[in-house]
Amino acid sequence: MADYFKPRGTADILPDAALQWQYVEEMVQKVFATYHYREIRTPIFEHTEVFERGVGDTTDIVQKEMYTFLDRGDRSITLRPEGTAGVVRAFVEQKLYGGPLPAKLYYFGPMFRYETPQAGRTRQFHQYGVEVIGSDDPRVDAEVIELADHFLRAVGVTSTTLELNSVGCPVCRVAHKDALVAHLLPIKDELCEDCQSRIVRNPLRILDCKIDAHHPVVESSPMITDHLCDDCAAHFAAVRNYLDLLEVPYVVNKKLVRGLDYYTKTAFEFVEGSIGAQSTILAGGRYNGLVKSLGGPDVPGIGFAGGIERLLLALAANGVSHEVPDEVEVYVMALSNEAHAMSVNILRDLRVVGVVADADYTGRGLKAQMKTADRLNAKVAVLIGEDEVKSGQLAVRDLSTREQILVAQGDTVAKILNILQS
RNA sequence: GUGGGCGUGGCGAAGUGGCUAACGCACCGGAUUGUGGCUCCGGCAUUCGUGGGUUCGAUCCCCAUCGCUCACCCCA
Structure with missing residues (x-):
């Protein structure tokens, strides 16, 4: 019996498995490079405020999932729980907005979230992702989504469904949220415990609650897509149009919500049905207010992140293997x-x-x-x-x-x- | 944080309130002194996650604890 154990929610990637990781990493570099995205490497830890500001301090991630500690200089440090906040912080701090825009960046590396482990979820996990900062053009939205689609197919995952939605901008989103809360408040007592707290915290989540989603009043809730302002609606239509042109198949999911505060307009998820409850293998969206809220110029952005562990599960579910035998000449x-x-x-x-x-x-x-x-x-x-x-x-x-x-x-x-x- | 399932050698996996804890794989050694994928022979858990308890006696019963796992929540 061993005397020492890896921390809960971490994994040792042994040589055979490491070969699969190398394959994925090589494909990320190769495919993303053909779209002219360039790699950026940012610290694995940041000042805690970067995530509080960037991810949103009402989110579960910030409220209860961050690995935060005081370093020896009494600075509050947090192991990054996601990639976007750090990349945007670097974009602002290093003044990348002074260069050609949009900046097309990709990253790859470990992330940390204090969660209870389950299939497709660990405390240290790994993501690859892209960020395009400096353009609101719907062609960019389409390019990012098409890149994700292309990448997944290139590595061998062909069984995903792409779900698409628009979550609006601060203007129309607030209008919708008010309408939704007003619609649901009268039946608050009929909702499950979780939804009663969600009604103030994150009412959009009620729409796809496993318990309450079929409540008639919930089902008749106003949808964000029906409340989009002219600009958001036109943008969403243009994105869909480009995806059609690119022949990227998708389904509009009006209930699709993004978890992080910074998302605006386009939101999307690639879902794989056979890898357990955590079935989203890649997700992303637009975040037009984020750069400014992290102290930069008011430039728009969009990106996605994919989980390596979940991608590997999906590859296994697809029967795809890139094993290399342990050989010598x-x-x-x-x-x-x-x-x-x-x-x-x-x-x-x-x-x-x-x-x-x-x-x-x-x-x-x-x-x-x-x-x-x-x-x-x-x-x-x-x-x-x-x-x-x-x-x-x-x-x-x-x-x-x-x-x-x-x-x-x-x-x-x-x-x-x-x-x-x- | 909450709930379910599980914890036997490197791995997979039987097993029973009581004499030396099956078996398969892997590994190691041997079958004409220094030669390979097959076959054969032999070796490999004083011990059944850990700590208590019940009992004449527990790997099998009870309690606790730790760990793994799946699910809720949430998310990539």
Whole structure:
């Protein structure tokens, strides 16, 4: 029994799984680069105020999920719970608004939220995401969504549904919220406990509450899409039009709400139905007031974030695997101390020319080493025993043909390359 | 924070109130002195998450605790 354990909600990503992560990371870089997004790396922790201001201090994230602590200088520090606030903070602090706009950025990395773990949810999790700051053009909304769609398909997730909505701007959203609350208040006592508190905190959530969504009064609630101002309505129509042009399939979900305070206008989610209750694998939206509220110029923005862990679950659910077997090209077997001296040179020389080579370091017998070479699917074995040490000739064995020849030490690498290429 | 399920060797997985806790995989060793995927033989848990309790006796019963897991909430 181990004496030490990883913290609750964290994961050790072992070598086999790490290969899947590398694949996803490479695809992020490759696909996002073709859309001319450039990577930005911001700190994993920020001053707490960045998230309080950026994410919104009424959200669950800020109220009860942040990893916040005082550092040795009595500064309140928070491990980032999401990526956008930090990127926008950097955009403002580094004055990226002085460069070409919109800034098209992407990021990738760990996030932290103090939550009870479950399928698709951990305390340290990883997201990739993009932020486009400096344009309100609906073509940007469409590009961001199409990028997400393209990326998911490129990595092998084809079973998602794209849900789309507009949550309006501060003007029409407030008007709608007032109308909604006025509509629901008379039946407040009939709602579940959660919804009674949501009615003041986040009334939009009541619309898709699992308990109350089918209440007739709830069902007849005013929808945000019916309360959009002219600008928001035109923008939403334009986004849908571009998505149609791009042939990106979506469904309008009038109940779609975004959790974070900063969202405006476009909101969207890619949902995968077979990975458990946490089925959103990528989500995002527009945040036109965020840059200003973090002290920058009043420029609009839009972005999305996707969860790597959930993406991996979705890949598994889609039966997609990018496993790479644990293999080696050459296995060097040395059977004595003198042989070891020769083997380290052979290994180095092979690796210098790019050949994947390994050896036994536990003093096992030749037979056992042969088994290992076999299991690692080695193409060539190099044997160095007493005879070889004496003669200075190494036995090079082609493991597929079982042909074995003696080669002068200086010619070994060339001979092996010969076999590997045949 | 709340609720359900579970906790036996590296992994998967039987098991019963009581003599040495199945089996499979993996791993290690051996089957003509230094040679491979098959086969055969052998090895590998004084111990059943931890701590108490009940009992003549508990891995199997009770309590507590820790951990894992799924779900609610919320979110990527």
